[in-house]
Amino acid sequence: MTASMTCKVAAHGQAGPGIFILELKAAALVSAAGPGQFVHLKTADGIDPLWRRPFSIHRVNRRRGTILLSYRRIGRGTSLLARRTAGDTIDLLGPLGRPFDLEGGFTTAVIAAGGxxxxxxxxxxxxxRRKGRKAVVLWGVRSKTELYCLDALRGRYTSIHIATEDGTEGFRGRVTDLFGRLASEFASGSGFRGFACGPMPMLKALQPLAAASGFPWQASLEERMACGVGVCQGCVVRMKNRQYRTVCADGPVFDLAELDFHD
Ligand SMILES: Cc1cc2nc3c(=O)[nH]c(=O)nc-3n(C[C@H](O)[C@H](O)[C@H](O)COP(=O)(O)OP(=O)(O)OC[C@H]3O[C@@H](n4cnc5c(N)ncnc54)[C@H](O)[C@@H]3O)c2cc1C
Ligand code: FES
Structure with a gap:
């Protein structure tokens, strides 16, 4: 159930160039949230900036009763957020949006992530992992310094493939090029389910490759948001059936094949 709450910062630190990991005391969210859902944060006290900022739930720590967020400092809201220190409080709304669908018959998740x-x-x-499913992660970044959460990806049943645009680690190129290179490994199609998260141009480039893969793909979208709860219609995306959907309430997870990435 979605709730507005005031959370204490348990820890906050830099994990890469301009990249931060924020841990918030939020015991109520630990069992309520699902992967793919997000929280909407007030990045400063008072009314400036007025709108909350959305961040995906990076991880939950059941033992500590915390959620972790990871974010890049890119503008005013994230710059203010980056100043918060342990013990500060932050106003949070969440968990919001639809999580990834992990039900049904698949044995291996193919996860393509950009930046x-x-x-x-x-x-x-x-x-x-809790469901005993295997995963192949393809992660593309500009340069290896941006591989900020590799340790959090490593684990049982998981193999990781890296792409860097500058060639400093792994495959040289974009994550979509890497997927094209590895596509024959998933050629049987059966038993796989795809999960994609990244910027719109990456998802747009992935869409035809995903269609050719022979297995279904879900994609988590990022759009600028205001209300975060489906009221203002500020975050709509168009579907191939010409209907519009809000990223905050109908998504952020959609069937990749149904999205209309018009130019
Ligand atoms: C569902 C969802 C989950 C998200 N999860 C994360 C996350 O886990 N980590 C993370 O770092 N970011 C995430 N984002 C993006 C994050 O919300 C924005 O980076 C943040 O709101 C920027 O706030 P700002 O005030 O610092 O930037 P602003 O000052 O508002 O904008 C700075 C620049 O960033 C661009 N920008 C702002 N928001 C977005 C956006 N949503 N998509 C594309 N460009 C944008 C602006 O156009 C502008 O050029 C998520 C967005 C959504 C919708
Ligand atoms: S942000 Fe208001 S409807 Fe999505």
């Missing part, structure tokens, strides 16, 4: 789009992947992997 900070990897934020929800550790939480997704934890849920997959």
């Amino acid at each position: 900070l789009g990897a934020a929800p992947v550790p939480f997704l992997l934890d849920a997959l």
Whole structure:
């Protein structure tokens, strides 16, 4: 159930260039949240900035009763957030949105993540492992310094493939190129389910490759948001059937094949 709450910062630190991991005391969310869901944070006290900022749940720590978020400092809200220290309080609304669908018959998750789009992947992997499912993670970043959460990805039943645009680690190129290179490994189609998270251009480039893969793909979208709860219609995306859906309430997870990435 979605709730508004004031959470204490349990820990906060830098994990890469301009990349931070924020741990919040939020025991109520630990069992309520699912992978792919997000929280909407007030990044400062008072009314400036007015709108909350959305962040995927990166991981939950059941023992500590905390949720972890990972974010890149890119503008005013995230710059203010980056100043918060342990013991500060933050106003949070969540968990919001539809989580990834992990039900049904598949044995191996194929996860394609671009940049900070990897934020929800550790939480997704934890849920997959609890269900005894295997995972192949393909993560593309600009340079190896941005591989901020590799340790959180490693674990039972999981293999990881890295792509860097500058060639400093793994395959040289984008994550979609890497998927194209590895596609024959998934050629049988059966037993696989795809999960994609990253910026819109990456998801757009992945869509035809995913369609050719022969197995279904879910994609987690990022759009600028205001209310975060389906009221303002500020975050709509168009579907192939010409209907519009809100990313905050109908998503952020959608069937990748149904999205209309018009130019
Ligand atoms: C469901 C969801 C989950 C998200 N999860 C994460 C996460 O886990 N980690 C993370 O770092 N970011 C995540 N984001 C993006 C994050 O919300 C934005 O980076 C943040 O709101 C920027 O706030 P700001 O005030 O610092 O930037 P602003 O000052 O508002 O904007 C700075 C620049 O960033 C661009 N921008 C802002 N928001 C977005 C966006 N949503 N998509 C694309 N460009 C944007 C603006 O156009 C502008 O150029 C998520 C977004 C959504 C919708
Ligand atoms: S942000 Fe208001 S409807 Fe999605």
